Amino acid sequence: MSVRRLGASVALVLFALLLQSLGQSSVAGPARGTKIVVGIDTDPPSLDAHSNTALSSDQLFAHLYDRLVGFDTAGQIVPELATEWSASNDGLTWTFKLRRGHKFHDGTPVNAAAISANFQRLFDPANGFSRRALFDMIKRVDAVDEYTVAITTDKPFGAMLNQLANPSASIVSPTAAAKQDINTFGRSPVGSGPFFFREWVRGTRIVLRKNPAHWLAPQTNISEIEFRPIPDDATRAIGLETGELDFVTTISPQEAKRLSANPNLRVYNLPRSRIQGLYPNVTKKPWSDARVRQAMAYAIDKQAIVDTFLAGFARVADSPLPPGVFPYRSQTPRFDYDPERAKRLLAEAGYPNGFSSTMWVPVGTYAAAQQISEAVADMLKQVGINLKLEVMESGQWLVLLRSKGPKESTLEMSYYGWGTQTGDADYALRLVFHSADFAPACCNRNFYANSELDALLDKAIATTNQQERRTFYEKAQEILWRDQAWVWIFTVNHSAVGNRAVTGVKLLPTELIHFRDASVSR
């Protein structure tokens, strides 16, 4: 073969390759009737409800699957597969009455045996599902009859309903799950939700179709939902403007604010169950003195941070619990910006000339973490506290934060946050502030220890009487707030934007966005 002919054939092959890859299906235009296109920020790792811990997947689970119970937009528990429930007097057994005649997308009936099989799947150590820890309190799940399920615990567990409403407790089709191994179920999931799985082109789209047999079907006219992962904020925003996207579940507050000028778009600025603040190691001086922590709370202009860096898509924190987490109650004093008072408190605590310390700032974990930390450091400097910021990669930060107990921990202070997807104070407070949950076992990583608080948190989880629980948690909020166990700054809001053609979208305080009973009219 001559050199020239070889060159020509190489070029031809390359060109054919190029054409072939470019010639795949074309992009859907805006004329799509009752189909909606939703922009999400990242492709979910898996659609297997039990294997997953990512928010991006939880978003999909809400549509593919049902749970025994769910949340409404106020964070209240509402029926899904179970229509009634009750706890026994000793608080050890929860009985759920199931909706009759409902079926999974593969035709398997949703009955008590299916629910019980789901919990067996979740608990089976061979499956290695990390989220099973969330359901460790459950001893047994029994089918009492075709449509009655009994869940038994060792000790009364007051947050049972909220944990069962978590996306990780989604109910999958036991037939489909048994047929596939856990490596493939996450790519072709079968649930019983208002939409069934149709197609997943990784990195490009996940398509769900309406399940006409679902009890919510009469309430939605959406025939198809396409979730499109688009990592870049600006590109998602433009997608809304061009009409390529009908909804974007998360977008930077700055973009959301810009889009609010567009008459075709509706900007959603609603509370989420995530709280952000400064996380001081309370076993170390000077953080061990509550007056120092209170002084910091007074020294930070929280409203300015909310307005400047979050464009108003946040709310100044006024309790250790975000609104929307049961049983949130606003606290006093509000620790409004008062640098003079901060200086007095510092002087009382024995630091009239302030002090120096270091604050860890993780990159890529929390929105605008670096800018907010710089602003905070600047505000604290005004009262004499010199913070050196140590910006670190989030993987390294996590290890430093979580792997060491109170003796070895190198934490002085960190920028930090906590989200409560169960919408219940047990997850928001016990895991984070109980002295039995010190790192590395769990999530009390600034080593706050208060026996009065421990007792309240223990009592609150050991009863199923929600009125009693409320009383305990209200007291717990008071103690933590007065003590400023963290220096809480703000609670995060949803910043989502949608086309006005889509109505009835539900933004839950537990961070999820539902199109379960939404509608579209073009």
Place this chain on the structure above:
Amino acid sequence: MGVFFARRSVEAVLTILGLTLLVFLSLHLAPGDPAALIAGNQATEQELVVIRQRYGLNDPLPVQYVRWIGRVLRGDFGISHFGERPIWPDLADAFPISISLALGGLTVAVVVGIPLGILAAVRRDGFVDLGIMGLAVAGMSMPVFWISLLMILLFSLRLGWLPSSGWGGLPAAILPVFSVSLASLALVARMTRSLMVELLLEDFVRTAWAKGLPGRMVLFKHALRNALPPIVTVVGLRLGLLVGGAVITETVFAIPGLGRLIVQAVNLRDYPVVQGGVLLIALAVIGINLLVDVIYLMLDPRIRYA
């Protein structure tokens, strides 16, 4: 030629082995516990224990490395630490996308860049030359994400001609291909110009003019032919760079290519995905380099490999 290929193949295998070891070590020695990242910052120690066991993260590093290489040789790239799925389908989906993006970008760079370079050389120091070279400098200096967003604003939002993101179909490919090609296009134009400017002053070119050949023949047959080998080298190197390096373009336009896949995986410490992805890129780059050597051979008969 046979000996040359045999030697290059052995070199290639050694390079790839060294590379896998390097990637493996740099990932595992970087701070950060993959189990913690998998479980999220709100996980308990108990959840971490389950995860470490599941993915064999407790084993010594040499054991983990050998196990991985052994599996890859049998065609098993392993299971993603996130979402319990085999990673080969992901890599197999992403790889051709990155390759077509890179090839498309380079095709545009060559097809547009070389004529522009020739034009600038012929009209040397005139307005055309200044204009083209000004644009080339701009093309090389403008950040990719910025020019990409500007293009989206103009062609998707203002004019509504092209989709703002996604992959599949020619319309969706136009903006990203141009975004990928821009820097290479500018480079090719500048190189072509400077090579041609020198060549046009050579004796053999003057002879060609003198013997009355038409301008087309002089430019393309005599001058350009001699300018091609260095251009091919640069284009080949760019191709290797682009296969795994179009991360920004892939992110801005939401294209599910290899670069985006790997960057996402690095952030999550999803070892198998990063390792598999880098291995693929390494294979591609080494393959491309081999190809460039062959093309070189065709273009310049003076070069002989032993």
